[in-house]
Amino acid sequence: MLRRQSSGTIKQSVTVEGIGIHTGTPSRITLLPAPSGAGIVFRSRGVEIPARAASVVDTSRCTVLGKDGVTISTVEHLMSAIASQRYDKRDLTNLYIDVEGVELPIGDGSANLWVETLAGAGLHKIGTQKRLAPEGDLLITGKNGSFITAFDAQFFSATVVVQFDHPLIGTQVAHFQAFPGNYAESIAPARTFGFIEEVEALRKAGLALGGNEDNAVVIYPDRYSRPLRFENELARHKLLDLIGDLALAGLPFANMQIFAYKPSHGLNVEFAKKLAANDWDRENWYPFSG
Ligand SMILES: [Zn+2]
Structure with missing residues (x-):
């Protein structure tokens, strides 16, 4: 099912600096306007890496893109904020992301840093493009009963269920409906x-080196490191990650209802690949670009 939507980029370049949660290293990220048709492209050390599932080289703790020996870690929160712009009716489909460093800054552990950065950069429409809604249902299954499924729908919505064998958590559900303002308020x-x-x-394995109680919720046997922002904050964060990873499908998929049970970066990226490879009308297949 083809519909048209606007294609856009940012109005002005903007630079963000910070520390990566896994590597603990500083980085400097500059978002720059990109022309119609460019798509979302990371650039680092002279290498261009399209923000696509095919560029994913690791999903063990975060989503890592790579090409020709250059890697960029923890792209999912920025990708989620980029994808979310369409829910506010400001499509951001073309963007250069210049990365000095190996991992995107974590900010406070949420997507607020990127939502605020994009708001500061401003968006403007540069054309229109086609977009697609899935015809038929898609399903992918993973370990421990996990799965992700998507159906064609009038509007975008997503539901995530997580389950942890921990007395404070148990089962948590988060639901998101795409209407203006809702992502920034309830997911970011x-x-x-x-x-x-x-x-x-993780620290022993050389990961989570930049993680601390200012940029992540640490869960102890009987308490959280800080008060939660939402009673189901963990499920909401998994939904944030899901939106970011699925944006790597490279497809504008506004008209879709997603249900995910215990999603992980690995499963999300597999699903993004399945979306990208979906055997829907090939002639009318359009990438996530203007
Ligand atoms: Zn995340």
Whole structure:
């Protein structure tokens, strides 16, 4: 099912600096306007890496893009904020992301940093493009009963269910409906999280080096490191990650209802690949670009 939508980029360049949660290293990110047809493209050390599932080289803790020996870690929160612009009826489909460093800044662990940065850069329409809604249902399954499924729908919505064998958590559900303002208010502020025993193991493995209680919710056996922003903040963060990873499908997919049970970066990226490879009308297949 083809519909038309606007294609856009940012009005002015904007630079953000910060520390990556996994590598603990500083980075400097500049978002720049890109012409119609460019798509979302990361650029680092002379290498251009399209923000597509085919560019993903690792999903063990975060989503890592790579090409020709250059990698960029933790792209999912920025990608989520980029994808969310369409829910506010400001399509951001063309953007250069220049990266000095190896990992995007984590900010406060949520997508607020990127939502605010994009708001500061401003968006403007540069044309129109076709977009597609899935015809038929898609399903992908993973470990421990996890799955993601999508159906054609009038509007974009997503539901995520997470389950943790932890007395404070158990089962959490988050639901998102795409209407203006809803992403910034109810999804973007949800922070990344980790269990204390996991955080200690990650540090030993050389990961989570930049993680601390200012940029992640640390879960102890009987408490959270800081008060939660939402009672179901963990499920909301998984929904934030899901939107960011699915944006790597390279497809504008506004008209879709998604349901995900225990999603992970690995499963999300597999689903993005499935969306990108979906055997829908090939002649009318358009990438996530203007
Ligand atoms: Zn995340």
